[in-house]
Amino acid sequence: MKSILKNRLAWPVIALVALLAVNQIFRADFLSLRMQDGHLYGSLIDIMRNGAPTILIALGMTLVIASRGIDLSVGAVVAIAGAASCAYIAASPEPASPVTAAVAVLIAVVAGLVLGVWNGFLVSTIGIQPIIATLVLMTAGRGIAQLITDGQIVSVTNDSYKAIGAGYLFTLPISILITAVVFILAAVLTRRTALGTLIEAVGINPVASRLAGLRARNIIWIVYIFSAFCAAIAGLMISSNVTAADANNAGLYIEMDAILAVVIGGTSLAGGRYSLVGTVVGAFIIQTLTTTVYTLGIPPEVTLVFKALVVLTVCLLQAPKARNLLRNLKPASPLRTKEKVAV
Amino acid sequence: MSPLSTVAPPTVKKTSSVGSRLRGGARYAPTLATLVLFILMFVVGAGMYPSFLSGQVLLNLFIDNTFLIVLAVGMTFVIITGGIDLSVGAVVALSMMVTATMLQNGWNPAMVILAVLVIGGGLGLLMGMVIQYFDIQPFIVTLAGMFLARGLCYVISLDSISVTDPFFTSMAQARIPLSEELFISPGVLIALVVVGLAFFILHHTRFGRTVYAIGGNENSAMLMGLAVKSTKILVYCVSGLCSAIAGILFSFYSLSGYSLAAQGMELDAIAAVVIGGTLLTGGVGYVLGSVVGVLVLGIVQTFIAYDGTLSSWWTKIVIGGLLLVFILLQRLFTRRTA
Numbered sequence: 001m002k003s004i005l006k007n008r009l010a011w012p013v014i015a016l017v018a019l020l021a022v023n024q025i026f027r028a029d030f031l032s033l034r035m036q037d038g039h040l041y042g043s044l045i046d047i048m049r050n051g052a053p054t055i056l057i058a059l060g061m062t063l064v065i066a067s068r069g070i071d072l073s074v075g076a077v078v079a080i081a082g083a084a085s086c087a088y089i090a091a092s093p094e095p096a097s098p099v100t101a102a103v104a105v106l107i108a109v110v111a112g113l114v115l116g117v118w119n120g121f122l123v124s125t126i127g128i129q130p131i132i133a134t135l136v137l138m139t140a141g142r143g144i145a146q147l148i149t150d151g152q153i154v155s156v157t158n159d160s161y162k163a164i165g166a167g168y169l170f171t172l173p174i175s176i177l178i179t180a181v182v183f184i185l186a187a188v189l190t191r192r193t194a195l196g197t198l199i200e201a202v203g204i205n206p207v208a209s210r211l212a213g214l215r216a217r218n219i220i221w222i223v224y225i226f227s228a229f230c231a232a233i234a235g236l237m238i239s240s241n242v243t244a245a246d247a248n249n250a251g252l253y254i255e256m257d258a259i260l261a262v263v264i265g266g267t268s269l270a271g272g273r274y275s276l277v278g279t280v281v282g283a284f285i286i287q288t289l290t291t292t293v294y295t296l297g298i299p300p301e302v303t304l305v306f307k308a309l310v311v312l313t314v315c316l317l318q319a320p321k322a323r324n325l326l327r328n329l330k331p332a333s334p335l336r337t338k339e340k341v342a343v
Numbered sequence: 344m345s346p347l348s349t350v351a352p353p354t355v356k357k358t359s360s361v362g363s364r365l366r367g368g369a370r371y372a373p374t375l376a377t378l379v380l381f382i383l384m385f386v387v388g389a390g391m392y393p394s395f396l397s398g399q400v401l402l403n404l405f406i407d408n409t410f411l412i413v414l415a416v417g418m419t420f421v422i423i424t425g426g427i428d429l430s431v432g433a434v435v436a437l438s439m440m441v442t443a444t445m446l447q448n449g450w451n452p453a454m455v456i457l458a459v460l461v462i463g464g465g466l467g468l469l470m471g472m473v474i475q476y477f478d479i480q481p482f483i484v485t486l487a488g489m490f491l492a493r494g495l496c497y498v499i500s501l502d503s504i505s506v507t508d509p510f511f512t513s514m515a516q517a518r519i520p521l522s523e524e525l526f527i528s529p530g531v532l533i534a535l536v537v538v539g540l541a542f543f544i545l546h547h548t549r550f551g552r553t554v555y556a557i558g559g560n561e562n563s564a565m566l567m568g569l570a571v572k573s574t575k576i577l578v579y580c581v582s583g584l585c586s587a588i589a590g591i592l593f594s595f596y597s598l599s600g601y602s603l604a605a606q607g608m609e610l611d612a613i614a615a616v617v618i619g620g621t622l623l624t625g626g627v628g629y630v631l632g633s634v635v636g637v638l639v640l641g642i643v644q645t646f647i648a649y650d651g652t653l654s655s656w657w658t659k660i661v662i663g664g665l666l667l668v669f670i671l672l673q674r675l676f677t678r679r680t681a
Contacts, residue, residue, distance in 0.1 A: 068347050070482075085666075113589075126671065126674060127674065128670055128671075128674060129623055129624060130428075131623065132617065132623045132666075132670055133670070135610075135613065135614075135617075135666065136663050136666050136670065137663070138610070138613060139610055139659060139662055139663040139666060140659055140662070140663020140666075140667075141663070142654040142656070142659055142665065143657065143658070143659030143660035143663065144660060146654070146656035146659075147654075147656055147657075147660065150654075151654055151655075171519055180501070183500045247656075251606075256486055256489075259482075259483075259486070260483070260486070261485055263490060265481075268480065268484070269480045295629045301494070301497035301498055302494065302497070302498055303494065304490045304491070304493050304494025304497060305490070305491055305494030305495060305498060306494070307490050307494070308487045308490035308491035308494060309491075311483075311486075311490070312473070313486045313488045315477075315479050315481070315483055315484075315487070316473075316477055319477040319478055319479050320478065321476065321478050
């Protein structure tokens, strides 16, 4: 089992290292970090900060996919969370006070939890296929967000709120710290307790796990609620970073990026097995790709083509059929990596 | 919103009693429910707005949605096999960009259309082959296809390119009179031909029956000796071809190419197919159902345009609500027949 996990992580890590190496070759100061005004600066920090919302959503998505589900609605949840919090701040009597910001965060999180409960209800209680159940909210969600903002871009001026996406703490961007906390939380809760194994059990065979006395329905509720929770936090980050809520474009296609991150990270879409570290690596690969395009001087409009090719390559390398083909070409299997901890 | 959600449940009962009388009719029930809903919406619209009750309003539903009809037809093939094609919106945009650019460079319209069809079909074929031979999820492969097609659009041009070719402008402006006051556009005829062809292929050929068999149970289909591999590849080719045709129709309609065009159209197509009674799990679905599904989406938009006080985002919310109602309906029927 462990050796499989090591194998699964090997390719994404190699891809990430290769991407970073390419950047380093073309820009000598790429990997360097420097302190300025008490903040840490550098390309790596930028990659982490810009990738924070995607990583967060991908973490939630990992658990959903591990339970043999999928959550297409996260982009819509991002839009709704941002819209709800910004609309509240804009309409409150004291739009600049920290208390208002705190209430706005609370509103966004509660909105996310409610939407997660809704998805969980459709999937577990009604028993609808996850891809369809979450398609409902994906379609309607942006409409709801526009309803909240009345079709306008709601901009706010609140320093406490702005700190979530653009602020610094202990020399690091707060968004990175939030993401790290959620990652540790998810890792500890699922790998230090039985929860992770239970999620995998549901993903492998929901009926068998139910017959084994497992409350499969509750597990499914938990993963969708967690996914929506992560999306709501990401929505706060995105809207706070630009201090505005854009119901149309906030988190557009972020569900696709998140699913890609999960798949690149070695989690099977068929469920039953997941790797949170792999997901984080996958999200870094996607974010680094964007940066690489700029470093290499490739015109930005080619980014998507580049992304498509890399995604296909990584997916092909992971596909069992393609790997068998490779193995037949060269008999020895050189995939051995040291100390890739499987969280 | 409220009239819709209160109207839907009674139609369920009506069609299910009709469905149970017909042998095996339960399979048609979701599609029939959609048809009943469409007629009801039209009647309600006519009651609320006198000008709604005209043949031209009905025909405009076709004229304004030709591309979506063709897209939904292609998507129906893919979804019946149990797959999904997320690339269609991007392929529509790519087709439009290729059309506009080639025409701008003085190519013959016939050659342009041929080239677009080859590109669309080729992209579909490619995705189908990756899905089949490397055993990667259709979701991921077509997502990469979407990025690729959308990226190629940006590579061609970031700006909107207008189409001034005489053939295309004449297709855009031509009106085929049906009676003194009623008319359709040439695009509608093309869309109807595509629908007719797809109907024949899906319901009356060996390929079509294999499509259903794969959706029902891929392993059984394989054990029955059906051409599962080639069929699975071909459905994505069909979807790609339909996207290319839809792109050409959209060019007729908008007379321009823009790399951001048709964003999210894959969702509309999937919604139309589901509302039209096709099961996303595969194995059950009808081409004509998807056409009715598109018409329902179209009438929702017409409703909101007629009302005037409702903002455009209600369209999304209503479509989401309709999707939910129909998914719940399907759930009911599949539970009953299972």
